[in-house]
Amino acid sequence: MTTTDRILRLAKELGADAVGVSRLGPVASDHSRLYEQWINSGKNGKMAYLSRNNALRFHPGDDILPGARSVIIVALSYYPRELQDPQAPRVSKYAYGTDYHTVMRRYLTTLGNLIHRDIEGHAYRAIVDTVPFLERYWAEVAGVGFIGRNHNLIVPGVGSYVFLGELLTTLSLEPTGPSRHYSCGACSRCVENCPTRALTAQGLDARRCISYLTIEHRGPIPEELAERFERRFYGCDTCQDVCPYNHRSTVQRLFPPSDAVLRLTAHDLRCFTRETYDRLTRDSAISRAKCPELKRNAEIFLKNNP
Ligand code: SF4
Numbered sequence: 001m002t003t004t005d006r007i008l009r010l011a012k013e014l015g016a017d018a019v020g021v022s023r024l025g026p027v028a029s030d031h032s033r034l035y036e037q038w039i040n041s042g043k044n045g046k047m048a049y050l051s052r053n054n055a056l057r058f059h060p061g062d063d064i065l066p067g068a069r070s071v072i073i074v075a076l077s078y079y080p081r082e083l084q085d086p087q088a089p090r091v092s093k094y095a096y097g098t099d100y101h102t103v104m105r106r107y108l109t110t111l112g113n114l115i116h117r118d119i120e121g122h123a124y125r126a127i128v129d130t131v132p133f134l135e136r137y138w139a140e141v142a143g144v145g146f147i148g149r150n151h152n153l154i155v156p157g158v159g160s161y162v163f164l165g166e167l168l169t170t171l172s173l174e175p176t177g178p179s180r181h182y183s184c185g186a187c188s189r190c191v192e193n194c195p196t197r198a199l200t201a202q203g204l205d206a207r208r209c210i211s212y213l214t215i216e217h218r219g220p221i222p223e224e225l226a227e228r229f230e231r232r233f234y235g236c237d238t239c240q241d242v243c244p245y246n247h248r249s250t251v252q253r254l255f256p257p258s259d260a261v262l263r264l265t266a267h268d269l270r271c272f273t274r275e276t277y278d279r280l281t282r283d284s285a286i287s288r289a290k291c292p293e294l295k296r297n298a299e300i301f302l303k304n305n306p
């Protein structure tokens with residue numbers, strides 16, 4: 001059994017739904033060029049952090065972990081066992097359970113320590129949104145899945161409702177990818193069903209995306225977009241919900257759902273207070289949006305659903 005095989009087995013035993021390995025090196029020039037074009041077109045909205053540190057983003061390695069040679073990419077499914085009532089103010093599925101930063105970091109630290117115990121010469125660094133790292137690109141290179149037209153990483157047999165986390169390691173590991181067996185083919189359901197036409201041939205236009213607008217964007221939302229939110233209160237899953245690769249998504253095992261999300265009602269939004277905010281955001285990734293933004297989302301929901 002190779003070192004890579006042992007690591008893959010350990011990662012699966014700890015609960016990974018998919019895992020892969022890639023050697024580190026510069027990001028392929030066609031990918032970095034497209035990324036820069038996307039930034040230059042302004043489609044990243046106000047997410048300025050996406051345009052900073054490109055040297056690190058396109059050449060990950062020693063600056064993140066001295067002596068880094070490989071990256072282990074882990075996918076954990078978050079598809080909930082139980083969904084919200086269809087009439088409820090909709091929260092994106094990734095935010096149903098415990099904050100993924102906490103769960104993924106704990107997972108990666110355990111995996112890193114177990115590898116360290118078993119294999120000599122291993123130093124590691126866990127990454128969960130903490131450094132500029134093109135995780136979907138590296139996941140594709142490692143054969144974990146492919147990037148679909150909806151710009152999510154699709155893991156065949158698991159779906160796209162996955163969180164990605166990475167362990168950079170000083171080990172020189174046998175790579176597991178890429179795999180070229182899967183693609184979107186002729187499908188374009190995500191593009192056709194996007195309520196705000198945020199998915200374009202030139203990439204996702206975050207400025208029109210309901211996920212960006214309800215989570216990242218501060219301040220008022222243009223009326224002509226807000227009126228298309230329907231029952232969406234926090235985030236949007238439409239381009240994933242319609243994807244055929246998600247028809248039998250693997251159900252999560254590591255993200256127990258929050259009752260505050262599962263039982264959220266229009267009444268809660270009508271009486272939205274600081275207490276409602278605290279209840280919804282406790283141990284939750286929903287805290288990415290601040291109280292004024294959730295209040296704004298609540299007002300939009302009530303206007304769209306009188
Ligand atoms: S999350 Fe919603 S608004 Fe954003 S691209 Fe997907 S379908 Fe469109």
Ligand code: SF4
Pocket residue numbers: 148149150151183184187188189190191239242243244245
């Ligand atoms: S809905 Fe179709 S086009 Fe969109 S990501 Fe899924 S397979 Fe690809």
